[in-house]
Amino acid sequence: MKTVLLVARREITTQLRSRTFVVGILLMLLVFGGYGAVIVFAGTQGSSSSLVLDGPARELRGELQGTADRLGTTLRVTEAGNRDTAESMVRTGEADAMLTGAPGTYQLVGLDDVAPGLRSLVADVVEQQAVRESLLAAGADPDRVSTLSGVGVRTLEPVDTELGQRIGTAFVTTFLLFFSVTAYGAAVAQGVVEEKAGRVVELLLATVPARQLLAGKVLGLGLVGLLQLLILGGVGAAVAVGTGVLAVPALLLPTLVSALAWYLVGFFLFATLYAAAGALVSRQEELQSVTAPIAIVLLVPFLLAVAVLPVDPRNPVTTVLSFVPYLSQTLMPARTALGVTAWWEPVLAYLLALAALAGMVLLSARVYRNSVLRTGARVRWRDALRAGRP
Structure with missing residues (x-):
């Protein structure tokens, strides 16, 4: 055991003194920071719409605003004095689209396109108005x-009111x-090849058994990776809580563990x-x-965890695969972070x-x-x- 620890210490010292360790941490922090900034920017850009009304379409202002509020959509509705002013607002970006016309001739005008969400909202309101007027004409009560x-x-x-937080954490x-x-x-693989190519491994094996050399190398690099994971996780958690991105800090501790x-x-x-x-x-x-x-x-x-689990956390395929070794180390913690696992599932997967x-x-020692x-081929x-026995 002492020999294994000595080899591990050598690997840890070598890695911590290299620029790769520091550069790797800084690079990952930049990647996460950039990704977070993009997500926040995209969210703010797509979270609201603006609509300018012209002519008889102004009568729909109350229904448009009410429907948007019920759907949880931010809609800014303004009125223009005339059609030219409304078109100018669309051209300059002051409004995403213009609604003009009267019942039967409504027209939604955008610069080069109209967002599907805004298009659907306006169409629903216009349809509701048409149905209401038809019911009134037939003597029926629209409210009933x-x-x-x-x-x-x-x-x-x-x-689950914390689903969005869980998906982000996962x-x-x-x-x-x-x-x-x-x-x-x-x-680990690169280090093995370097020692083998430089004949360093021959000197090491003269004093250290192969199994202990392998164990020390894997243990040392594993602890360095663990240290980097702790640093990145700690910094990320602190920033997420401090900036309010993560509104439920209680989700962090079990996820980090x-x-x-x-x-x-x-x-x-x-x-x-x-190795x-x-x-x-x-x-x-x-x-x-x-x-x-x-x-x-x-x-x-990894692809299953980022592409399938966020939209279908209880997907039967990913559920089964999360118990399979070599797949479980990614899928099971993601499912756990999403809150869709029973207490025994991660325990069983970990034992497997x-x-x-x-x-x-x-097998690897052999x-x-x-x-x-x-050497050679x-x-x-x-x-x-x-060949032989380990």
């Missing part, structure tokens, strides 16, 4: 017809886990696999060919991941021991597993 045709809505589960957690495991898993726990098992699962893959080749140029399949396995759950890790440690001293997985 509206009451009889109304449909009440209720849910079997309480409405996305950030997923991205941090994906970045950390990918970056430091690949660093879950992320840290899943990072550890996810990193060690992939790091041992990356074994790195031992198969002797040059950096050959490394990508053996690590590309591993990167694909990492990418699949630990079982897979135990098997992968034995491949590493049998391949790391073989790339070693095949089959040959590395058959």
